Amino acid sequence: MDSTGRNQDCAWSCSEGLQCKPRAYSPLSAFHCRNQAVSSAVFNNVMLSNVLACEGRKCSLQLKIAASVNVTGDIRGVSVCADSAGMIGHCQIYTFGNVGKGKATGKQVDVQFKCVPVRPGQLVFVTLKTIPNYCKAMWTQRHLVPECSHEGIKDEITECITGKLAYAVDKARNMLTVKVTDAPENTDYNLRLCHKRNVICTGEGAQRTIKPQYLESSITLHYSKPLPCLCIEGWPARVDARRVQVCPFKNNLEELWSGITYDLNKEELIWEPLCPVKVSVSLCHADGGKSCQDLGNVFHSEGQKAIFSSVDPHPMLCTKFTTEVGTWIKCPFAKGNFSVWTAKVTSKDGQQWAEISTWVKASFSISVCEMNPSPQCKQIEGNKFQSFSVDKMKHTDFNLSKSACEVCVCIKVQRVDVRFSVPVLQCDLQCCKYICKGDKIAAEATFEIVAC
Missing domain, CATH: 2.60.40.2150 (Interleukin-17 receptor A/B, fibronectin-III-like domain 2)
Known part of the structure; x- marks a missing residue:
């Protein structure tokens, strides 16, 4: 709607020289149509336009309806109805005077109906009929009134x-x-x-x-x-x-990533969004730097909670959130004592021992890897993973062979009875403190398990 639609003439009018008689009528009145041949172009130049009717600062929306009518045969008038779902329609009739004397017959009559009150966003069905009502001369059209968001009315209509x-x-x-x-x-x-x-x-x-x-x-x-x-x-x-x-904080997405909880009994990590957001959620292994290696199973959320089952809590097990604007990594176990098992290395009488203690029944894999010369813990050739189980509230000791002290090695332990876990490295072998500074490398390092 532009500015020309403001306070336009909304009164009845018809072609000059005709004695047109307007009146309203009930939409419940029945006008059965006649199935007779008539010109298919009875109605031309039908115009439906929105008008702002204002008195001072108070404005309302009106629907202006105008048309040209080709008067032929015994047509002596026209009717219009503007209907909307759930509302009683607004109907009007125009009759043309002096038809019998031939002043209107064969001519084009321009009519304008009285404006119909409408509301923003209203869907209106407009129907034009002849009098008498000829079925084949009927004209219908849908008209959608602009919403309140429309520039022409949002600051003008009281309800907008x-x-x-x-x-x-x-x-x-x-x-x-x-x-x-x-x-x-x-x-x-x-x-x-x-x-x-x-x-x-x-x-x-x-x-x-x-x-x-x-x-x-x-x-x-x-x-x-x-x-x-x-x-x-x-x-x-x-x-x-x-x-x-x-919404003052609409760009403050980082606040959403704090809603992480962990159910120790079910071993479930749950993130429930406090706001609807389109995000991909995954678990990852933080390596101590800026990167976090994905552990698989990406959950795509648009406001639903993300649940990761069978999760082993560990300070380096983190949650990665990825949206169209960036990536955030949160490590819910980084603070506090959440781990349900521990691994440590001890020395007694010159013998190296690795000890695994657990508060839940769990299965583990253990291997020996080399830290020198690479900063990553590299699998030692010939050394194999060993798997074992430890009962709840128990611990297991590993007697490391002396060859483990011939290289700068670490003990690598990881839970294998859960879907999501990260490896734990123990690199504090007492005998390695001086060897790690050199380049001596052994072919393999072995250990034996002693359950306690």
Whole structure:
């Protein structure tokens, strides 16, 4: 809708010189159509346009209907109905005077009907008929009234005016200072904080109602967490009023990655999003640097919780979140004592021992790898993985052979009875402290298991 649609003539009118008689009629009145041949071009140049009818600052939407009618035979008038689902239609009749004397017959009559009140976003069905009602001369068309978001009406129609919200953030006090402008006159105004989840915004905290005389003042609202879906919502205090929302922290995605929990009994790692977000979630093994090696099983979420079953908690087992704007890595076990098993190396009487203790029944693999000259722990040629199980609240010792002290080696242990685990390296063999500085390399290192 452009500016030319404002305050246009919305009254009845017809071609000059004809005694046209307009009247309204009930849409419930029955006008059975006649199945007779007529010109297929009875109605021409039908125009449906939206008009702003304003009195002062109060405006309403009207539908303007105009058409040209080719009057032939015994056609002595036209009718129009504008119907919408769930509403009684607006119907009007125009009869042409002096038809019997031939002044209208064979001519084109231009008619304009009285404007019909409509609402933003309303779907209107417009039907034009002749009088008498000839079936083959009927004209119908759908007309969609612009939504309140349309530039031409959003600040003009009372029911479209939502007010505008400006805000300032005080992060230290978790507080928002809000100012309302351009609100409807003489109407209370509601303000609240809410969490936006798709089309629904669920309220957080108390709703504030502001009297018109206090709209010039600033309002303070307190929040608990600066989530990206936390929004300020405002609307005029009337039934079915449209609402305006602004979301101060919409780019603050990192707040979402903190909702990670771990169920020790079920061995489940769960991430439940506090806001709807399109993200890929996976588990990875942090290597101590900036990289994190994926462990497989990527979960794609658009607001659903991600559940990873059979997870062994470890400080280096992390969760990777990937969105279209970036990647974040969070390590939920990095702080605190979450591990359910430990591995350590001890020395007694010149003999090296590796000890595995566990608080749950678990299965492990163990091997010996070499740290020199590569910074990565390289599998020693000829050395094989060994697998074993340890009962709950038990420990197992490994008697390392003396050849393990001929190279700079580490003991590599990993749980194998779960889907997600990371290897643990123990590199503090006492006999290696001086050997690691040299280049001497042995062919293999062996160990024997002693269950305790």
